[in-house]
Amino acid sequence: MRAAAVLGAVLALAQFSQAIFSDDAFDQDSHLTLLGIPQPHTTFFHKPQSSSNASLLYTLSDRSFVGALNPKDGSVLWRQALTEAGAEVTIGPDAFLVAGERDGQVISGFGRTISSWDALDGRLRWHYLSPAGSQVLGLQAVTVKAEDAAAQDVVFLSGSASGDGVISITRLAGRNGARIWERTDSSIAAGSQLSLAVSGRAAFVVARSNAAGKTKIVELDLTTGKEKGSHSPAIDSEILAVASCPTDSFVVTSERPYKSIKVNVLGSSKVSAVAIDDKQEEAQSASVSFSCGSSTPAHLLIHLKSQDRQWAEVLHINPKNGNLVKAYTLPAHDGPSTFAAHHIGSDVFFVRTTDSETSLYASSSETRLEAWPLNATETPAINAPGLHAAAEVINTKSGFAVRVAETSDNGHFSLLRNGEPQWSRPEVLSHATLASWLDESPQHALVDELETEAAVSPSTAYIHRWSRHLNELASLPEHILRLPSILAGSAEAAPQTRNRFVGQKVVVLSTDRLDLLAVETDKLAILWQTSLVDLVSGSPTITQLITANGRTTAYLSDGSSAVVNATSGQHIEYVAGTGSVHKIATVPATSHESVIQIDANGTPHVSDGPTPLEDGVIVTISEAGTAFGWTVGQEPRRAWTLKPRPGAAFTSAISRVEGEPVASIGTVLGNRAVLYKHLSPNLALLTATSAHAITINLIDAITGAVLHSSSHSGVLAGSPVPAVISENWFAFAYSSQDPETSTLSTQLVISELYESEASNDRGPLASKLNYSSFSPDAGSKPYIISQAFSVAQPISHLAVTQTGQGITSRRLLAVLPESEAIAAIPREILSPRRPADREPTRDEQEEGITKYAPVLEIDPKWYLTHSREVRGIKKILATPSLLESTSLIFAFGHDVFSTQIAPSGAFDILGKGFNRIQLLLTVAALFVGVLVLRPMTRSKTVQGRWTAQ
Secondary structure (H helix, E strand, O other): HHHHHHHHHHHHHHHOOOOOHHHHOOOOOOOEEEOOOOOEEEEEEEEEOOOOOOOOEEEEEOOOEEEEOEEEEEEEHHHHHHOOHHHOOOOOOEEEEEEOOOOOEEEEEOOOEEEEEEOOOOOOEEEEEEOOOOOEEEEOOOOOOOOOOOOOOEEEEEEEEEEOEEEEEEEEOOOOOEEEEEEOOOOOOOEEEEEEEEEEOOEEEEEEEOOOEEEEEEEEEEOOOOOOEOOOOOOOEEEEEEOOOOOOOOOEEEEOOOOEEEEEEEEOOOOOEEEHHHHHHOOEEEEEOOOOOOOOOOEEEEEEOOOEEEEEEEEOOOOOOOOOOEEEEEEEEEEEEEEEEEOOEEEEEEEEEOOEEEEEOOOOEEEEEEEEHHHHOOOOOOOOEEEEEEEEEEEOOOOEEEEEEEEOOOOOOOEEEEOOEEEEEEEEHHHEEEEEEEOOOHHHHHHHHHHHHHHHHHHHHHHHHHHHHHHHHHHHHHHHHHHHHHHHOOOOHHHHHHHHHHHHOEEEEEEEEOEEEEEEEEOOOEEEEEEEEEEOOOOOOOOOOOEEEOOOEEEEOOOOOEEEOOOOOOEEEEEEOOOOEEEEEEEEEEEOOOEEEOOOOOEEEOOOOOOOOOOOOEEEEOOOOOEEEEEEEEEEEEEEEOOOOOOOEEEEEEEOOOOOOOOOOEEEEEOEEEEEEEEOOOOOEEEEEOOOEEEEEEEEOOOOOOOEEEOOOOOOOEEEEEEEEEEEEEEEEEEEOOOOOOOOEEEEEEEEEEOOOOOOOHHOOOOOOOOOOOHHHHOOOEEEEEEEEEEOOOOOEEOOOOOOOOOOOOEEEEOOOOOOOEEEOOOOHOOOOOOOOOOOHHHHHHHOOOOOOOOOOOHHHHHHOOOOOOOOEEEEEEEEEOOOOOOOEEEEOOOEEEEEEEOOOOOOOOOOOOHHHHHHHHHHHHHHHHHHHHHHHHHHHHHHHHHOO
């Protein structure tokens, strides 16, 4: 009996345990875990353990992330940032990644740090810091013997960041990163191009002096680090590659127009050359592919590119005399090609990928072993030209299998297996800088149709509605097929049903690569992508992105602008610039909006287009840190100038979100009195920063009058100061450091603006029918209540949720970079009216006001990202949905994240737990009950009448 009772209790609790963390995590949100665009010399297939049968795909991206991908589906197994908190650092050839042969580690080198990562789970094993002021210039793994089970040592080359010619070569123990030996050399010419190579017997430093046009090679003993000698072979051309092979390392050189290739086997002074077939075209670039193993011959492939065609030469190096021999030539292809090398034992294979097929060649014969046609696909990565690739070849009983991981010209990273596209990763999104909402959903189209019907005559509206309903009948069969799942209320159909009511949004993004992309926020799928590189001259950046009327306009720093179709991405117009532009602003105009270009001095210039209305106002900041207010009509006129305190400079100016609705003009207190909000569309928030202090100024943008000022000292230098203003309140955050204890803390400050301190009082302007910022009584300042909260971690960005009517309570969105998360803090938690020195009164308790607590603990339920690690978020966009309860959130920077949030609960839509079947059964049961009870009731009524008579 006791066991049965316990079992019954457990079964009863099981139902409740399922609802402990019941929310819409992973149903309503989407996340792209990005690494960045892979680099050609740091991307490879590798088995994480010697006992593994399957390989993983490793890369060190241009965004300083090292990680491992699952080749089956492209998912990120692990990733690590080589810079602090994944800071936005674009890296190139001076970043290195090598793999241990049998010790289960990959070693990265970047900046002045050498790090060893567990190849399977990404755990940091050890790291080594080179001296301050130096940087890693080369990294290679030391070859180990087949019977040696010890961890593989590494050798790295470091030098001064200034390139003064002093270099160091260091060998580190693979087991713990301990330094075995270090050699310093000051004989290298300053400014030389440096490379490191390691063979089974020695380490080599290859120094190419661009000024003298000579190459010096220094040979070091691998065991002791002592110099064995140095020589300068007859190499006076561009270095294409320096190969580290267990048998013999070599250097490959050539010079434009690449008529010949020279090779020097390191350790000897002999230089061997071979002529190259130019295909009657001038090669514009050349690259080298090779694969080294303990028993692999020195075979290499030279990839040559002309303006229209690409081909390759396969060369062999004679191991006995070091002579270079031409083996065969791969045919030229009209269009882009990528080549990759891979070895199996003593066999070397070359894989070629074009826009039509994937081909496999052995280095020993020009006969094509296999060819797989590339299947047509709409994947952007497959349709774009490839830049570089890494390949893995598997020799099975039934033939060869080839996997090619290719990086495309448009920044996508994809994998082909025997010509079949397996997956594609939009790593280009890690370069996103700006975003703009595109409102083209079918639901908004219906709203436009209804507004059209309301604006015409009744007869025209009736005919229009009939035609609209007839067109909608085309989707009736599909809707009928979905009825069973809708009525059943399945878990799979619930998110789709909600999305139909919420509305699907599209975001147009720009990148620092001058790309424009449209991303659907529901699944984060790329709808289209286009590049502006071919349109512009020089290297401008995109300063503003505006989407309106089905067009997206990108404004560039050189004053030019490009217009594309916001639905398809097709180019519509390009207007060349006439001068440098620092910022872009928009003001109301006679039709739509007028674009204002702002130069580095903070002076606005009206661009060609609609004429601005006379009441347009903008606030600008010059590079010197001075704020200006301008009234914009046909010509901008300066209204005021505001200079910060000596030693400080204004760094940002923000205003309320354009078109932000306000549902209530007052706050109802617990005693039914009203505190009237100070609601002004002309408020702006200016942030002034100095070495270790900030000043936040709330100003009237019309007159430049400072309504409120708040100064804070001890601010951590270089830390972000995010700020936001909404409705009648504003908030900002800053990180400070205690000078005595060096303790870091983050303060979140929030202020509310009211017309008067007293309730039911509209202040000095209560009786005014008209209001002007220049009237004599306009100098009265709003009543402001402020409060600060201490947060346990820094905040890098702030935003506010938005809904259609502003009825739903708002939440403050905060990016927490240390937690790699986004938190939605309830607005009522941050109320500055919370009493600090007493308990809240009964009236305050009715409002939901609690006693002030100086420390704000982030509740785990506030995390929009849940358990996800969302890294590098720079900005959050919020926009209303079709439901008043729901706001759509889109965050970008490095990763991309989107979700829906209902701050006051989903009060205008049924939840996914609503049981439709039970409702129908209840209605049916009531109907049957009525049918059964009706004759009984009628009989009883008749009998009652007879009895009464």
